[in-house]
């Protein structure tokens with residue numbers, strides 16, 4: 001089970017001198033290639049040997065989106081935890097989700113429904129995509145259609161961590177979606193969190209001056 005890591009996005013935004021910070025989680029059964037996709041994206045490398053993720057690996061990635069510096073926290077967990085629920089802190093404050101299956105193992109595609117259900121219990125509104133990995137092993141598979149997620153309007157990508165196909169494209173688009181979501185959350189609690197974060201930033205930047213009654217700044221409007 002993922003440990004109770006309460007890393008709060010936003011906390012080390014300053015340390016990394018970033019304009020924004022987002023959290024992206026990766027879900028999917030064991031051995032679908034979640035960690036290999038991360039390595040391909042972050043290090044542009046691929047070593048075929050398998051080492052299952054133990055509990056949780058966090059990756060930090062600094063990038064630029066539309067002239068803004070963005071720090072991305074990627075959370076990669078062990079897929080064999082499928083039969084237990086993931087710890088709520090894994091989902092906590094995530095801004096986007098990448099759901100992976102292995103085109104060579106049908107069961108991993110079927111199990112997307114379970115992953116998606118659990119995701120939506122914690123994060124009803126965040127952007128999520130479906131990723132069909134290992135297309136190098138069966139290039140014809142890209143002619144097939146995988147409809148899971150179509151109804152919900154989820155983006156779909158055919159990728160290969162081994163060959164690198166579409167990996168950067170998929171990650172770049174998900175980072176943008178996460179950022180967009182953070183800036184315009186459609187979940188009520190997230191709206192409140194964003195308001196509070198803006199309020200904190202304003203306070204730090206010294207935007208708010210004491211009012212006549214001695215109260216600093218504006219109260220966030222919580223309706």
Ligand SMILES: Nc1nc2c(ncn2[C@@H]2O[C@H](COP(=O)(O)OP(=O)(O)OP(=O)(O)O)[C@@H](O)[C@H]2O)c(=O)[nH]1
Nearest residue numbers: 030031032033034035036048050052053079161162
């Ligand atoms: N052919 C092929 N094999 C891949 C690809 N991506 C991953 N694999 C292989 O699939 C196995 C599992 O990859 P991992 O990235 O460790 O899988 P994971 O989803 O992180 O697994 P857990 O950590 O157990 O949840 C490894 O042996 C990889 O070499 C790919 O794009 N093509």
Ligand SMILES: [Mg+2]
Nearest residue numbers: 034035052053
């Ligand atoms: Mg892994």
